[in-house]
Amino acid sequence: MKFDHPEDIVRLTPLWKGERFANGRPKVSEDVLRRIRKITLEEAWGPLWNRGYPFQFEGDFKIVHPNQVMVGRAVTAVLVPKRPDLHDTLLNYGHEQEGRRGFFNQWVIDALVEDDVVVVDMFDKVHMGTYVGGNLSTAISTRTKRGGAVIWGGIRDNQQVAQIENINIFYRGSDPTAIADVTMVGMNVPTRIGRAVCLPGDVVLGTPAGVIFIPPHLAELTVVQAEKSQARDVFGFVRLKEGRYSTAQIDAAWGVALWEDYLQWFNSDEAAAEYRHLTWEAELADARRNERGGPQSDVRL
Known part of the structure; x- marks a missing residue:
């Protein structure tokens, strides 16, 4: 059992033949990311649909900056409702065996690098399901420079988050409560966001119409x-x-x-x-x- 396991990530993405990060995550080039920032969602959707990838788009989000395009490489996380024995086992494992600090959401954000986008399945939880607020959104901004987050769940501190101009966040709802009663069962694993599937290293294209996840090899x-x-x-x-x-x-x-x-x-x-x-x-x-x-x-x- 490991979070962010390089061998697993490489096995999950065998069609990618290019450069990888140290954890095995595909590293689509900066040039390709730059060019993707200039295309529309429909232009990205067509080639994927025609090649048998119909489940890459989800549009049912609220957006912090509705007219701002977001592009980056996916760092994924999957959370489930808290079950005490599972929760304590995984939290202790991350702290004691992998040297991680804080709560599960902090582990993911601490791993981000430039041009990353956090992609989180939090089972559509909003009340006590606020994955980021002002502090963690600031950390995302600092680490990714122009990335952001896609959260199938909630956020808090919207007024503060809206002041961060260089990132964008797609989310399901807002709540003043802090994150609680959730357990992360996977980091950089396959993730379901509504109708869409996202793998670590997918290129995330967020637009006013929604988000599409582009497999790195495509x-x-x-x-x-x-x-x-x-x-x-x-x-x-x-x-x-x-x-x-x-x-x-x-x-x-x-x-x-x-x-x-x-x-x-x-x-x-x-x-x-x-x-x-x-x-x-x-x-x-x-x-x-x-x-x-x-x-x-x-x-x-």
């Missing part, structure tokens, strides 16, 4: 597909304003001629400059095969 693919959608939209708006194409042509599968027009614009227009790290060979090849009546490759948005 994070770069997701942002690339989102950026491609954005770039094509910019081109489409330009050509529609010029009257060169109809909406039906822009919205339908593009033929070779339209793709060639797009690529000429993409390689020369200043509006496309921020997207020039993207490549389009597969899409153009698909258009050529389609015109010849051949099979298409697996290019999915």
Whole structure:
């Protein structure tokens, strides 16, 4: 029995082949996190849905900063109602065997690093289920710089928390009581947040519409597909304003001629400059095969 066990975390995330933290948690790159901050929830949702990940979104939250996007790597925790024998065993184990201090929620927050987001299943408990208040939210701010928390439970000290501008918190409700009668049974383990599943190291994208958890092995693919959608939209708006194409042509599968027009614009227009790290060979090849009546490759948005 261990909290935050590296071997377990690695076994839970075998599809991730990149860098990891010392505890085994996948470390999606800062560049990918930066780019995800620029995409919409729907742009992130599409690639996941199309690849068999329909249970990654939950929208039934209150939000401390409703118009502020939050992105970071998940640090997860699962709590259950207090049962005295289990509670004492796990609390004593953390203190005596792992050298942890304070209560269960403090253990998680003490483990945070830059760009982390706490993701907590507290079984929708609000009264005496306030996972953070002013002090712990300040600690989250200090440790994560621009992260935050997703709490399937409560918070307190809302007026103080709202003054912390560099993080965001998604939560179920508020209460003046302190956290009590709960026991943490897992840290950096699979976590259920409403309808969604979150694993340690998932990229958390919090928006005004809710939160989506992006598996780390799909994070770069997701942002690339989102950026491609954005770039094509910019081109489409330009050509529609010029009257060169109809909406039906822009919205339908593009033929070779339209793709060639797009690529000429993409390689020369200043509006496309921020997207020039993207490549389009597969899409153009698909258009050529389609015109010849051949099979298409697996290019999915």
